[in-house]
Amino acid sequence: MSTVYKPADYKSELKPVWCPGCGDYGVLNSLHRAMAELQIEPWKACVVSGIGCSSRLPGYVTTYGFNSLHGRALPIASGMKLARPELDVIVVGGDGDGIAIGGNHLLHSARRNLDLTYIMMDNEIYGLTKGQAAPTTPTGDKTKSTIYGNPEPSVDPCELAISCGATWVARAFSGDVKTVVDLMVKAVRHKGFSFLNIISPCVTFRGDDQFTKLRAKVRAVPEDYDKSDRGAALRFTRETDVLTSGVLYEVTDVRSFGDKLQDIAHEVQNGKPMPGMSDILKTFQPGL
Amino acid sequence: MSTKDLTIAVVGSGGDGVVTLGEMIAQAGASVGLHVIKTEAYGPQIRGGESSCTVRLSADPIASQSDKVDVLVTFNWGDFARFRSEIVPKADAVIFHEANDKEESKLEATPGMRQVPVPFVNLAKEATGGAAAKNIVTLGILCELFGLPIDPVRSAVEKKFRKKATALEMNLKGFTAGIEYGKSIAAEIPNKRLEYTPGTPKLLMSGNEAAAVAAVHAGCRFFAGYPITPSSEVLHFLGEWLPKLGGSVLQTEDELAAIGAVVGGSFAGVKSLTATSGPGLSLMSEMIGLAAMAEIPTVIINVQRGGPSTGIPTKSEQSDLWHAVYGSHGDTPRVVIAATDAEDCFHATVDAFNIAEEFQIPVIMLSDQLIGQRRETLSAENLVHDVTERTLPSEEELENYKRYKITPNGVSPMSIPGMVRGMYQTNGLEHDETGAPNAGYITHEVMNEKRYRKMWAIRDKYHMCTRFGPEKADLGVICWGSSKGAVKEAVEKANAAGLRVAAFVPQMIYPFPKRELEAFMESVGQLLIVELNYTAQFYRYLRTFMDFHDKRVSVHKRSGGKLLSVTEVQEAISRVLNPEVVATEVLV
Numbered sequence: 001m002s003t004v005y006k007p008a009d010y011k012s013e014l015k016p017v018w019c020p021g022c023g024d025y026g027v028l029n030s031l032h033r034a035m036a037e038l039q040i041e042p043w044k045a046c047v048v049s050g051i052g053c054s055s056r057l058p059g060y061v062t063t064y065g066f067n068s069l070h071g072r073a074l075p076i077a078s079g080m081k082l083a084r085p086e087l088d089v090i091v092v093g094g095d096g097d098g099i100a101i102g103g104n105h106l107l108h109s110a111r112r113n114l115d116l117t118y119i120m121m122d123n124e125i126y127g128l129t130k131g132q133a134a135p136t137t138p139t140g141d142k143t144k145s146t147i148y149g150n151p152e153p154s155v156d157p158c159e160l161a162i163s164c165g166a167t168w169v170a171r172a173f174s175g176d177v178k179t180v181v182d183l184m185v186k187a188v189r190h191k192g193f194s195f196l197n198i199i200s201p202c203v204t205f206r207g208d209d210q211f212t213k214l215r216a217k218v219r220a221v222p223e224d225y226d227k228s229d230r231g232a233a234l235r236f237t238r239e240t241d242v243l244t245s246g247v248l249y250e251v252t253d254v255r256s257f258g259d260k261l262q263d264i265a266h267e268v269q270n271g272k273p274m275p276g277m278s279d280i281l282k283t284f285q286p287g288l
Numbered sequence: 289m290s291t292k293d294l295t296i297a298v299v300g301s302g303g304d305g306v307v308t309l310g311e312m313i314a315q316a317g318a319s320v321g322l323h324v325i326k327t328e329a330y331g332p333q334i335r336g337g338e339s340s341c342t343v344r345l346s347a348d349p350i351a352s353q354s355d356k357v358d359v360l361v362t363f364n365w366g367d368f369a370r371f372r373s374e375i376v377p378k379a380d381a382v383i384f385h386e387a388n389d390k391e392e393s394k395l396e397a398t399p400g401m402r403q404v405p406v407p408f409v410n411l412a413k414e415a416t417g418g419a420a421a422k423n424i425v426t427l428g429i430l431c432e433l434f435g436l437p438i439d440p441v442r443s444a445v446e447k448k449f450r451k452k453a454t455a456l457e458m459n460l461k462g463f464t465a466g467i468e469y470g471k472s473i474a475a476e477i478p479n480k481r482l483e484y485t486p487g488t489p490k491l492l493m494s495g496n497e498a499a500a501v502a503a504v505h506a507g508c509r510f511f512a513g514y515p516i517t518p519s520s521e522v523l524h525f526l527g528e529w530l531p532k533l534g535g536s537v538l539q540t541e542d543e544l545a546a547i548g549a550v551v552g553g554s555f556a557g558v559k560s561l562t563a564t565s566g567p568g569l570s571l572m573s574e575m576i577g578l579a580a581m582a583e584i585p586t587v588i589i590n591v592q593r594g595g596p597s598t599g600i601p602t603k604s605e606q607s608d609l610w611h612a613v614y615g616s617h618g619d620t621p622r623v624v625i626a627a628t629d630a631e632d633c634f635h636a637t638v639d640a641f642n643i644a645e646e647f648q649i650p651v652i653m654l655s656d657q658l659i660g661q662r663r664e665t666l667s668a669e670n671l672v673h674d675v676t677e678r679t680l681p682s683e684e685e686l687e688n689y690k691r692y693k694i695t696p697n698g699v700s701p702m703s704i705p706g707m708v709r710g711m712y713q714t715n716g717l718e719h720d721e722t723g724a725p726n727a728g729y730i731t732h733e734v735m736n737e738k739r740y741r742k743m744w745a746i747r748d749k750y751h752m753c754t755r756f757g758p759e760k761a762d763l764g765v766i767c768w769g770s771s772k773g774a775v776k777e778a779v780e781k782a783n784a785a786g787l788r789v790a791a792f793v794p795q796m797i798y799p800f801p802k803r804e805l806e807a808f809m810e811s812v813g814q815l816l817i818v819e820l821n822y823t824a825q826f827y828r829y830l831r832t833f834m835d836f837h838d839k840r841v842s843v844h845k846r847s848g849g850k851l852l853s854v855t856e857v858q859e860a861i862s863r864v865l866n867p868e869v870v871a872t873e874v875l876v
Contacts, residue, residue: 048552062711066552067713067715069574069578074548075546075549076552078538079538079555079556082510083510083558083560084556087556087705104542107541261531261536265531265532268532285491287447
C-alpha cells in the first residue's frame, strides 16, 4: 500500500517571512492542500520561484525547491522539466517577477506549451522592495515610485497569458481557498502550460482595506461559454468593477512541448540502436 | 620544387561555389592523411556577397593557418580586393584568375609570382553546358597541378552529387575537364606539387563541432542555447544528435533563459550545457553567480569574437578573459579553461564537465572564432578522455541531510529530485548548511570560505598546461587559447634558427597552474607574453598573482579582427631578443 499524504506533509519547518494579513498565506495553504489532493510525491516535485515576497514560497513547501533569480523561474523550471519530464514542476512568483523582469519568459513559456504549472501571486505592487509600482498597478495609483500617480496603463496577467498562447488560464482570489485549491489541482493536471493568476492582496503597501475591497469584487466565471474560445475568454480580462474567478480559457487538443519532443525522439530513433561515439565520428570522415 | 606544405586560397562571390571547393580540397587532404587547417572569411552579406576559403595542407603536423598563400584562385578581382589584408600571396605564389574578368589584377607583379589567366567559366560551359560546375573544374586543375589525390576527390564528387544524376554527370565531366586543362598548362606552372606519403584518413572537424562531440562523450543530455555567431554550430550539432541519444535541446528566447534552463536541468540531475559568445556571456553573468551560490554544475562554452558590444561577430579576439574570470557581482567562484585548437576544444569541454560535476561549480570553456570555426584534421584515437560522473549522496549523508554541509574540500553531498530523503530548497540567497536563507555575517563568511575552498582542490587536481621548446631558454613565451598555434610554429622556427626560445601555454586559466608557471619562469631568461586583445588582459591577470621579480617582461598584444600570424610572433621574439630594444610597457 502507498502512503497517503496530508496537507501538513507538504509544510516545511521554515516560518514564512510575509507580513501578517498577506494574501500569500492563503496561496501557500491552498498549495499544501492541492498537493495532498493530487497526492504528489514530494521528492518527485520541484517548486521553483524567482525573487519577490511570494518567491520565498518554495522554502515553505517540503519538496525539492529553488528560490532562484529575479524573473528567471520559468527558464530554470523549463530546464528541470525537459531534463526530467517525469517530475512535477510548479512555478510560483509575483507579478513584477513574472511580467516585468521575467515577461519575455512568460511569452515564450506560454507559446511553447511546456507542461508547467505557473502560479502568479498578483498583489499589484513591488512588496519586497517596499512599495513601488508594478506593471499590474492600476493607472493613477500613488506608490513610492509614482508619487504623483502611476502614469502607465496596467497589464492584466490573464489577458497576457491567453494572448501568448497558454493553453490553460484561470484567475482566483487568495482568500477563496476552496476555489484556489480546486484551480491548482486542475492547473497541475492540465497537460501543457497552465497559468493561474491569484489576486493576493498586499495589505502593507496597497492598504489595509485591500482584502475586503478585492473580495467584494469576486464573482464566479459564467459556465455558459466555450472555454476554448479565446475571444470569449478575453471578455473576462481588464475588468475594473468585478474580479472574475475560475477557469477563463482552456484548450486540451494542443500537444505539449514535451510530447512533441518525444514524438521527434521516437521518429529519429525509429527503433534503431542508440548511436555511439564511433557513429558520430563517422560523420566527420572525409568524403561523406 | 615540390613542397610538403601548401596553402591554397579561393576567392569569389555567392554562386561561385567557393565554400564547396574549399571543403573538397580539405577533404581531399584529410582522405590521404595530410594535416589540414581550413579557414573561411565572408563579407557582411547574409547570403551571396564575397567569400574566401583558405586551406593549408601539410605532410607534417601544423599548428596554425598560413600567414601567406602559395596558390590563389580568384574568380573575380573585385572580391579579392575585399580580402586584400587577410589573403596575402607569397612572393613566388601562383595566381589563377578568371581570364574574362574585366577588372585589372589587384596584385602588384613581383619577379617570382606567376599570374595565370584561366577561362574558368568557358571551361565549365564547354564541358558541362553551364557555368555552375566551374568550382569543380577548378578542383580538377588544382588536383592535377598540385598533387592532390585524384581518386578520393572523384569519389567525394560522386558522393556529393549522388542524388542528382544529371548534376553528377556534369560535375564529373567538369572535374575531368579541369584535370585535362591542368595537364595542358602544367609546363608553364612552377612545381609546387605536394610531396607526401598517403596515410590513414583523418577526421575533419571544427572546434565547435569537437566541443559538441565532447559534450556527448561527457554524457551531456540537455542543451539550451540562443543562436549567436560564432558559436551556433554547437546548437546545430546537438540539436541533431541529442534527440537520437535520448537527450533534449531547447532553443531559448535569450541567453538569460539558456543558462537558466541549464541550471535547472543540472539541478534535476542531467549534465547540461550552453554555448554562446561575448554578448551572451554578458547576459549570463547573473546566473553564473547563482550557479556558484547554489553550487550547481554548469558548463558554458564561450566562443570569443571581437568586442565589446556587438563588436566584430565573425572575427576572432581573446578579449573575454577578464569577464570569464571576474564577471559577476559578489565573490563568485568559477573555473575557466581555455582551449588551444580544435582537438583541444574536445578535451577542454570534457574537463569542463568533469570539474563542474565533481566540484558543483560553473565552468566556462573559452574558445574563439578561429579555433571554433576553422576546420582541421584530427585523429579519432585522440578523442578519448576520462569522464567523471556526478556523485550522489550516500545513505549516511542522507541521514539528517545537509545539502551545503561544510567539508574539507568544500564539496557537499548533492541530491537530485527523485531521491526520497534528499529534498532541499536551494536559493541565491546566502544560506546555511541546510540551504535555509541566512543573512548573518558569520554564515556568509563561512559559506564563502567553503565555496572558495573548492578552488584549492581544483588547483591540486587540474593543472592542464603545455610547455614546448628547449628545457633551458633565453626567452620564455607565455600565451593562452588559440594564440598557441602561431606561437608554437614561431617557437619551432626560432629553435630551428638556433634561438633558445621556449613557451608555456596554460589550458587551465582559473584557478591558474601557478607552480607550473613558476617552474617555467625559472627555466627561462626573459618573458614575452602574447595575446590578441587591446588591454593585455592576460598579462594583467597574471600580474594579480605572479611576482615577476626582476625578470624582463614584454608584451605583444593587439586587437583581434586579424588572426595572429606566425610572422608577427617571430618578429616579436626577435625584437625582445635584441638587447637594444627596451621591454614593451603596457600603457592602457
